[in-house]
Amino acid sequence: MINITLPDGSVRQYEKGTTAYQIALSISEGLARNVLAAEVNGEVWDASRPIEADASVKLLTWNDTAGKSTFWHSSAHLMAEALEALYPGTKFGIGPAIETGFYYDVDFGDREFSSDDFKQIEDKIIELAKAKSDYVRQPVSKAEAVEYFTEKGDEYKLDLIKDLPDGSITFYTQGNFTDLCRGPHIPNTGFVKAVKLMNVAGAYWRGDESRKQLTRIYGVTFPKASELSEYLKMIEEAKKRDHRKLGKELELFAFSEKVGMGLPLWLPKGTALREKLVNFLQRAQVKAGYEQVITPHIGHKNLYVTSGHYDKYGADSFQPIKTPQEGEEFFLKPMNCPHHCEIYKTKPRSYKDLPVRFAEFGTVYRYEQSGELHGLTRVRGFTQDDAHLFCRPDQVKEEFKKVIDLVLYVFGALGFDNFTAQVSLRDPANKTKYIGTDENWSLAESAIIEAAAEKGLPTVVELGEAAFYGPKLDFMVKDALGRKWQLGTIQVDYNLPERFELEYTGSDNQKHRPVMIHRAPFGSLERFVAVLIEHCAGNFPLWLAPEQFIILPISEKYEDYAKKVLESLNNSDIRGMIDLRDEKIGRKIRDAEVKKIPYMLIIGEKEEAEGKVSLRKHGQGDLGSMTAEEFRNQLIKEITV
Ligand SMILES: [Zn+2]
Ligand SMILES: [Zn+2]
Numbered sequence: 001m002i003n004i005t006l007p008d009g010s011v012r013q014y015e016k017g018t019t020a021y022q023i024a025l026s027i028s029e030g031l032a033r034n035v036l037a038a039e040v041n042g043e044v045w046d047a048s049r050p051i052e053a054d055a056s057v058k059l060l061t062w063n064d065t066a067g068k069s070t071f072w073h074s075s076a077h078l079m080a081e082a083l084e085a086l087y088p089g090t091k092f093g094i095g096p097a098i099e100t101g102f103y104y105d106v107d108f109g110d111r112e113f114s115s116d117d118f119k120q121i122e123d124k125i126i127e128l129a130k131a132k133s134d135y136v137r138q139p140v141s142k143a144e145a146v147e148y149f150t151e152k153g154d155e156y157k158l159d160l161i162k163d164l165p166d167g168s169i170t171f172y173t174q175g176n177f178t179d180l181c182r183g184p185h186i187p188n189t190g191f192v193k194a195v196k197l198m199n200v201a202g203a204y205w206r207g208d209e210s211r212k213q214l215t216r217i218y219g220v221t222f223p224k225a226s227e228l229s230e231y232l233k234m235i236e237e238a239k240k241r242d243h244r245k246l247g248k249e250l251e252l253f254a255f256s257e258k259v260g261m262g263l264p265l266w267l268p269k270g271t272a273l274r275e276k277l278v279n280f281l282q283r284a285q286v287k288a289g290y291e292q293v294i295t296p297h298i299g300h301k302n303l304y305v306t307s308g309h310y311d312k313y314g315a316d317s318f319q320p321i322k323t324p325q326e327g328e329e330f331f332l333k334p335m336n337c338p339h340h341c342e343i344y345k346t347k348p349r350s351y352k353d354l355p356v357r358f359a360e361f362g363t364v365y366r367y368e369q370s371g372e373l374h375g376l377t378r379v380r381g382f383t384q385d386d387a388h389l390f391c392r393p394d395q396v397k398e399e400f401k402k403v404i405d406l407v408l409y410v411f412g413a414l415g416f417d418n419f420t421a422q423v424s425l426r427d428p429a430n431k432t433k434y435i436g437t438d439e440n441w442s443l444a445e446s447a448i449i450e451a452a453a454e455k456g457l458p459t460v461v462e463l464g465e466a467a468f469y470g471p472k473l474d475f476m477v478k479d480a481l482g483r484k485w486q487l488g489t490i491q492v493d494y495n496l497p498e499r500f501e502l503e504y505t506g507s508d509n510q511k512h513r514p515v516m517i518h519r520a521p522f523g524s525l526e527r528f529v530a531v532l533i534e535h536c537a538g539n540f541p542l543w544l545a546p547e548q549f550i551i552l553p554i555s556e557k558y559e560d561y562a563k564k565v566l567e568s569l570n571n572s573d574i575r576g577m578i579d580l581r582d583e584k585i586g587r588k589i590r591d592a593e594v595k596k597i598p599y600m601l602i603i604g605e606k607e608e609a610e611g612k613v614s615l616r617k618h619g620q621g622d623l624g625s626m627t628a629e630e631f632r633n634q635l636i637k638e639i640t641v
Contacts, residue, residue, distance in 0.1 A: 005056040017050040021187065024059050034061045036186045037070040042463075044070060046137055046184040062223050072097035074135060074185040075192055075221040076104045081177035082124035087111060092179070093156045093205060093214050099484070101220030105203050107156065113215055118197040125195045125221075132190030133175040137183055142166035145180060156205060156214075194228035195221045202371070209369065234481055241481070243533040244375040250538055250595060252529070252546070253376065262373040262380035264526060269546035272575065274525055276544050278361055281385055281410065281521065288406055290359040290387055295339035297363060301329040306499055307338035317367040336362035337493075337518060340388040341500040344514075349504040354514060355391035355399055361525070362386050376530035383525045389517040390502065393440055396515055397447035400473070400490060403519045404455045407475055407488040410521045414532060415541060416487070418478040421457040423448055425471050427464030434468050436494030444492045444515070445471050469495030479535040487528065490519040538596045539618070543639040549576035549631075550597045551613070552588045554604035556580075561608045565601065565628045574635055576601075593618060601631065
């Protein structure tokens with residue numbers, strides 16, 4: 001018999017070779033029907049795979065992220081089976097699960113393929129799902145694997161097998177389709193009840209632009225038909241909120257091929273919004289003891305050789321900038337941190353000076369493949385709301401708590417109230433791959449966990465997810481449509497202080513290394529604005545709206561009065577404009593509604609005679625009349641809340 005520990009801590013005995021499915025069955029039949037896979041000692045396994053020794057087991061269903069991703073990855077196999085049945089000779093690259101659904105990269109040879117083919121494939125998938133074919137795992141030798149795919153003529157699978165060590169290779173077969181895969185998968189295809197193919201795109205084999213472009217087919221599947229229709233409704237809403245569409249309609253930002261792909265141009269209204277975000281955070285940072293610094297957009301090659309960024313970004317990113325001086329090379333900065341390390345070094349620091357906190361809205365440049373670019377969320381140049389804190393090891397916890405406060409303040413002011421904190425720690429089984437002393441790591445890791453707990457953050461701890469240079473805390477935010485975004489990040493770094501030989505004099509009069517903390521509540525302004533636009537559907541909080549009101553004169557007769565009203569309202573916190581077009585008032589109101597301007601001030605004969613304005617609120621309609629001064633007071637009250 002073996003002992004199986006369940007997530008609630010209870011221990012049950014089973015025969016050696018039992019499976020997650022049998023464990024589920026011993027608890028309840030209903031549970032067994034819903035088990036997709038299981039986490040066995042932290043690794044996701046097939047529910048049908050025999051467990052041979054004592055283990056801790058977590059049964060995974062559709063409600064678990066790992067369960068969903070197993071479901072979707074298995075659906076990629078199912079789609080491949082359908083493609084092979086419909087289009088014999090199709091070759092297959094990789095077919096992973098993604099955040100929502102899955103894709104498979106395939107080579108159709110000379111066959112033309114388009115979304116017109118989706119329906120036929122979807123029907124085939126459902127037909128094959130109904131067959132309830134088991135996903136059968138079979139370990140094979142490397143020679144067997146090579147033989148199978150050589151015979152099949154699938155060079156992509158052969159390319160993948162090349163990198164796999166013998167003895168580690170498994171095949172999975174469902175129905176008539178066999179794939180190279182390490183698994184895991186759901187028990188059988190019958191779990192898939194609804195499918196929708198979403199998109200088709202080109203994707204270079206192994207992301208390498210010099211290799212063949214394959215066809216990437218994206219799909220999503222569900223265990224219930226009703227979940228698919230809910231999902232499709234959400235997608236419709238997401239399309240309406242797409243920041244690329246709203247960014248154009250609200251005249252916030254634009255792209256120009258002449259300027260270069262992935263390089264956003266901020267239009268006047270977008271700039272106004274961005275400036276408000278910057279000022280808002282800057283004010284909060286000054287209060288929290290940050291000092292503002294400014295550093296150049298480029299740096300000498302040696303700076304990035306020292307920091308290690310040259311190795312990380314050098315060959316795969318923007319290439320060096322040369323000068324008339326022989327051998328002199330500069331790089332567009334991929335990170336602000338190296339510059340800030342040099343600022344730290346401009347004078348000797350004592351333990352009493354720490355922490356020091358340097359903040360900069362620093363623009364950085366990183367090359368992204370053109371196919372990866374997406375609106376403001378994936379760009380080639382972006383501005384981080386960056387800061388680097390240099391502190392003593394005993395100050396890490398206090399600094400984390402302060403940064404958490406700042407992040408919560410930012411989220412609160414912008415209406416993000418659904419989030420979790422993900423704490424990424426070392427892999428305890430593999431401590432040697434991390435830089436920094438064991439003692440400092442333990443100190444920092446418990447500091448982060450305690451800081452998150454003391455601030456009452458809903459926290460998930462991920463072992464082995466830390467960077468090699470330090471543990472971190474990321475804020476995962478759920479937006480109004482339930483989509484998850486990684487926004488704020490706080491990261492400990494033992495690497496750069498070492499590389500830049502940063503020091504402070506301790507109370508013992510000896511030299512010590514400070515701990516460096518990178519943090520960015522927004523992440524980048526570009527990405528943050530994109531997420532914010534989609535979260536609030538372009539209806540920004542009043543304080544942030546680029547135009548808080550618009551004055552709509554009924555005809556040109558009232559222009560002078562309209563201008564007087566505007567003059568009395570505009571100041572540094574309140575901003576509006578007049579619609580002077582020769583249009584009917586109904587049209588002007590409709591256009592202002594489309595632009596999501598929070599308040600409309602309508603001015604006609606009666607308003608001018610009474611020295612008032614008629615007020616309309618976006619999405620709500622008529623609010624009656626008041627004087628310009630009454631409106632201003634109301635607005636100020638609303639934006640200071
Ligand atoms: Zn697989
Ligand atoms: Zn940094």
